[in-house]
Amino acid sequence: MSYAYLFKYIIIGDTGVGKSCLLLQFTDKRFQPVHDLTIGVEFGARMITIDGKQIKLQIWDTAGQESFRSITRSYYRGAAGALLVYDITRRDTFNHLTTWLEDARQHSNSNMVIMLIGNKSDLEARREVKKEEGEAFAREHGLIFMETSAKTAANVEEAFINTAKEIYQKIQDGVFDINNEANGIKIGPQHSPTNQGLNVGGSGGNQGGNCC
Amino acid sequence: MVMAMANHLSDGGDNPSLPGDSKTNGESHRETAMNGSAHDGFEAFNSLVKTDRYGFLGGNQYTNPEDEKRLPQEKLRKRETKWLDMFVNWDKWMSKRFKKVRERCRKGIPPSLRAKAWQYLSGSFFIAEQNQGLFQSYLSAPGDPKCIDDIHKDLDRQFPQHEMFLSKGGVGQEALFEVLKAYSLHRPEEGYCQAQAPIAALLLMHMPAEQAFWCLVAICDKYLMGYYSPGLEAIQLDGDILFGLLKKTSPSLHKHMRKQHIEPIMYMTEWFMCVYTRTLSWTIVLRLWDQFLCEGVKVMFRVGLVLVRVTLEDQLDQCPSFYETLEKLRMKQMPPELQDESFLFTESLRLSVTERDMQREHQKQVSRRKAAREAAEREKAEKAAGAQGSTVKQSKNKKKS
Numbered sequence: 001m002s003y004a005y006l007f008k009y010i011i012i013g014d015t016g017v018g019k020s021c022l023l024l025q026f027t028d029k030r031f032q033p034v035h036d037l038t039i040g041v042e043f044g045a046r047m048i049t050i051d052g053k054q055i056k057l058q059i060w061d062t063a064g065q066e067s068f069r070s071i072t073r074s075y076y077r078g079a080a081g082a083l084l085v086y087d088i089t090r091r092d093t094f095n096h097l098t099t100w101l102e103d104a105r106q107h108s109n110s111n112m113v114i115m116l117i118g119n120k121s122d123l124e125a126r127r128e129v130k131k132e133e134g135e136a137f138a139r140e141h142g143l144i145f146m147e148t149s150a151k152t153a154a155n156v157e158e159a160f161i162n163t164a165k166e167i168y169q170k171i172q173d174g175v176f177d178i179n180n181e182a183n184g185i186k187i188g189p190q191h192s193p194t195n196q197g198l199n200v201g202g203s204g205g206n207q208g209g210n211c212c
Numbered sequence: 213m214v215m216a217m218a219n220h221l222s223d224g225g226d227n228p229s230l231p232g233d234s235k236t237n238g239e240s241h242r243e244t245a246m247n248g249s250a251h252d253g254f255e256a257f258n259s260l261v262k263t264d265r266y267g268f269l270g271g272n273q274y275t276n277p278e279d280e281k282r283l284p285q286e287k288l289r290k291r292e293t294k295w296l297d298m299f300v301n302w303d304k305w306m307s308k309r310f311k312k313v314r315e316r317c318r319k320g321i322p323p324s325l326r327a328k329a330w331q332y333l334s335g336s337f338f339i340a341e342q343n344q345g346l347f348q349s350y351l352s353a354p355g356d357p358k359c360i361d362d363i364h365k366d367l368d369r370q371f372p373q374h375e376m377f378l379s380k381g382g383v384g385q386e387a388l389f390e391v392l393k394a395y396s397l398h399r400p401e402e403g404y405c406q407a408q409a410p411i412a413a414l415l416l417m418h419m420p421a422e423q424a425f426w427c428l429v430a431i432c433d434k435y436l437m438g439y440y441s442p443g444l445e446a447i448q449l450d451g452d453i454l455f456g457l458l459k460k461t462s463p464s465l466h467k468h469m470r471k472q473h474i475e476p477i478m479y480m481t482e483w484f485m486c487v488y489t490r491t492l493s494w495t496i497v498l499r500l501w502d503q504f505l506c507e508g509v510k511v512m513f514r515v516g517l518v519l520v521r522v523t524l525e526d527q528l529d530q531c532p533s534f535y536e537t538l539e540k541l542r543m544k545q546m547p548p549e550l551q552d553e554s555f556l557f558t559e560s561l562r563l564s565v566t567e568r569d570m571q572r573e574h575q576k577q578v579s580r581r582k583a584a585r586e587a588a589e590r591e592k593a594e595k596a597a598g599a600q601g602s603t604v605k606q607s608k609n610k611k612k613s
Contacts (some may be wrong), residue, residue, distance in 0.1 A: 071477050
């Protein structure tokens with residue numbers, strides 16, 4: 001399937017906050033409570049539509065443990081969007097956000113859109129971080145914010161799609177140089193008439209549905 | 213308890229009957245009662261799930277009973293006798309007839325003797341003898357709270373599709389906690405690295421916690437030095453070496469990956485840090501480990517070079533961007549060649565890479581990294597000096613005005 005744009009995302013945050021589960025919920029629409037932990041990096045992709053345009057999201061899911069930080073840094077390069085995830089039931093994962101943010105800002109391009117995500121919103125009884133605190137942190141650092149549940153799928157679509165909308169808006173405003181792939185955006189074959197018929201972006205599209 | 217589990221997992225050709233054994237179809241796999249956690253209730257507890265001969269219910273590691281090849285009993289017994297003979301004069305064999313030991317490891321260690329052979333090959337058997345009581349003392353120590361917390365979070369994320377590790381708080385997860393906690397106390401400067409957990413789990417499928425711990429120590433000390441240290445320098449260096457060697461074995465693939473800016477750490481981190489335990493089917497993993505513990509890290513490089521070739525060769529037209537290339541390298545779909553358990557090893561020994569090539573590439577990459585580090589430091593120093601210079605100028609200017 002061809003696309004108008006391809007956006008590269010990266011998912012970051014402490015270990016065990018639900019990064020891989022968010023990705024799986026978004027790409028496969030399912031929740032897998034028991035899964036292998038992420039070592040190094042995992043990948044996922046899905047097609048979405050914004051403003052009538054097909055946009056392919058290519059998502060890099062990283063290992064959260066601190067010792068992997070030096071490796072994770074090399075994945076920031078060329079990301080247009082980042083989902084920075086914490087767990088609302090674990091205060092320490094919220095406390096580490098500043099370090100994550102510093103890392104992200106230092107190693108990515110300055111226009112990268114960052115979405116702050118408070119995950120596990122279904123576990124209200126065990127909540128340690130108030131929603132207002134997340135909102136305040138996001139406001140202070142200029143991030144978009146949402147609480148999600150990878151388990152119930154609440155807000156998961158919105159989190160990924162709203163980030164894409166923000167990136168799309170930045171393209172419309174001319175903030176992103178879309179000809180420079182280092183910005184994490186690639187123009188799809190749909191866009192340039194000379195490439196039509198080559199179907200460059202469709203080779204991975206045999207995995208069914210809207211996932212490619 | 214763990215030992216009992218390990219014993220039945222390491223059965224060789226003959227399959228010991230277990231309660232609940234399904235013999236109706238004459239296949240070797242068993243049916244196991246899933247030991248669900250309390251809230252899963254009676255239903256889950258009673259549900260019968262089929263495992264392969266190693267205890268896997270699914271995942272990359274699962275071995276399809278239909279694809280399995282078994283050695284004839286007689287051959288297996290002969291091999292066992294040879295190994296038992298080697299154990300008696302182990303030092304002599306290792307110092308005088310290492311090539312023969314290596315050959316026997318390459319053929320595959322008999323499953324019934326694998327646990328002992330691994331501990332002899334790695335030397336952990338002897339380290340454990342000299343350090344009796346230490347493991348127990350680690351268990352009774354409190355441990356670093358951060359490490360303990362991290363380990364706890366990972367216990368149900370190691371081979372969740374293996375019968376030993378699927379139940380929360382079960383014997384497998386408990387033993388895993390003990391091994392990882394003990395290691396974090398044994399090497400406090402390293403603490404706990406998540407990639408160690410699959411290795412500890414593999415060892416626990418074969419031996420009790422204390423033996424698994426010493427084996428892990430030997431592997432981290434003698435085979436994978438620096439792999440789990442903060443910063444992960446060693447794995448990045450080995451990634452560069454692998455890529456350097458790829459230029460020699462598969463120049464066109466090397467060129468393709470270079471063009472798509474694929475860095476080695478994007479695909480080989482998990483391969484190397486977990487010594488392929490999460491990558492290949494279990495029959496192959498075990499044979500790889502037989503060789504790895506005998507010959508060391510070069511086995512990982514050889515296998516890595518073959519894997520890149522098998523996954524990408526003749527597939528480049530399907531890989532227009534690095535995303536497709538990485539998908540292939542991550543082997544979500546196992547290449548058909550890997551169904552044959554000896555393919556990977558036959559090919560890896562046929563590679564045109566000698567030990568000298570590996571050493572040379574190692575030297576080259578070490579120097580390259582050193583030069584890059586020095587250049588970065590120089591630049592930093594120059595910048596700092598420049599900044600200082602400009603502040604001096606500024607203050608002079610201020611004074612003038």
